[in-house]
Amino acid sequence: MSDTNKTPRVALLTGGSRGIGAAIRNELEARAIxxxxxxxxxxxxxxxxxxxxxxxxxxxxxxxxxVNNAGINVLNAIDAIDTATWEQMVQIDLTAPLRLIQHVVPAMQAKRYGRIVNISSIFSLVTRERRGAYSAVKSGLNGLTRTAAVEFGPHGILVNAVCPGYVATELTTKNNSPQELSRIADTIPLRRLAEPLEIARLVAFLCSEENSYLTGQTVAVDGGLLCV
Ligand SMILES: NC(=O)c1ccc[n+]([C@@H]2O[C@H](COP(=O)([O-])OP(=O)(O)OC[C@H]3O[C@@H](n4cnc5c(N)ncnc54)[C@H](OP(=O)(O)O)[C@@H]3O)[C@@H](O)[C@H]2O)c1
Incomplete structure (x- = not known):
């Protein structure tokens, strides 16, 4: 499905080289963005x-x-989080999305049209051990999303966060052993990890003109994991 606009919409996407970002790129292009x-x-x-x-x-x-998609997740127990790692995660996962929003919003305001999606995580809503820094920055990203939706809504700019559960990407296999992933899959109502495409489809909808009224939300795409 493509947006009906004559001039194609143009998206800036971070982390498009692989994983969820590569799937988002394909889905946006399929909508003629x-x-x-x-x-x-x-x-x-x-x-x-x-x-x-x-x-x-x-x-x-x-x-x-x-689409602020790029992110890192360095695992550490809270008593082992060093300053350099903390600052790197804050910079890449939270400060950079803010700076990118600040750079793109003036042109969106001038056009009275914009769509911003921040890729957060279910660990912004719940957590587990060794996710202290990740939970902190992704929770911060949700707060930034809501405030941006409030500030920019009057200018026709819709801002949302998408919170993936466990997705089959390099980030997930780096941070979880195959045994852990199998155990995790057993706890997910759909009994499997998400494919990147399953996250990308929602992101593409939120980035399109079809989304005309959904803003300020943090939407979990987690196979039902947060329900159990
Ligand atoms: N995978 C999951 O289960 C999961 C779950 C919840 C949320 N998320 C979130 O979804 C997003 C994408 O995750 P993913 O699993 O697709 O990750 P991934 O496979 O590790 O890919 C990460 C992407 O971010 C880019 N990136 C990392 N550091 C960067 C930097 N300093 N500057 C610019 N780009 C940088 C990478 O670029 P290079 O190729 O150049 O390194 C790569 O394109 C992240 O925000 C992550 O927190 C993922």
Whole structure:
């Protein structure tokens, strides 16, 4: 399905190289939304200087859609979280999405149209051991999402967070052993992990003109995990 606009909408997508981001890229393109997905070399979210430099060059163009998808999840018990890891996670998972929103919103306001989706996590809503930093930054992202929806709603900009459960990507296999994943799958009502496409379909809807009234929400896509 494609948006009906004559000029194609243009989306800025982070973390489009693999995993959930690669699936989002495909789904947006299937809706005739043009996707700009800079590599982490061209837009390194760990580096405030790289963000500023990107938006004074290729990122200067107006975007209709922003998907803050890139993220990292370094596992540590709370008493073992060191300052460097904490600051890196805050920078990539929380500060960078804020900065990107600040850069893209003026053009959206001028057009009176925008769609922003922040990829959060079910660990923003519940948690488990060694997710202290991840839970903190993703919960922060939900709060940022809600405030952005309130501030930018009058300008026609809709802002939502999508909270995936366990998705079959490199991030998940890095952080969970096969035995752990099998045990986790048994606790999910649908009895399996999500495929990236199953997250991407919702993101593409939220990024499209079809979504005309859903804003400020944090939507869990978790196979029912949060119900049990
Ligand atoms: N997988 C899950 O089960 C799951 C569950 C809940 C939420 N999420 C969230 O979903 C999002 C995508 O996760 P995923 O599983 O698809 O992750 P992934 O397979 O590890 O891919 C991460 C993506 O983020 C990019 N990235 C990492 N650090 C970056 C940086 N400093 N600057 C720019 N880009 C950077 C990577 O780029 P490179 O290829 O250049 O490294 C890659 O494209 C994340 O926000 C994650 O927290 C995932």
């Amino acid at each position: 043009r996707v700009v997905a800079p590599s982490s070399n061209d837009l390194n979210l760990a580096s405030p200087a790289s963000i500023e430099s990107y938006f004074s060059g290729p990122g200067k163009r107006p975007f209709d859609v922003l």
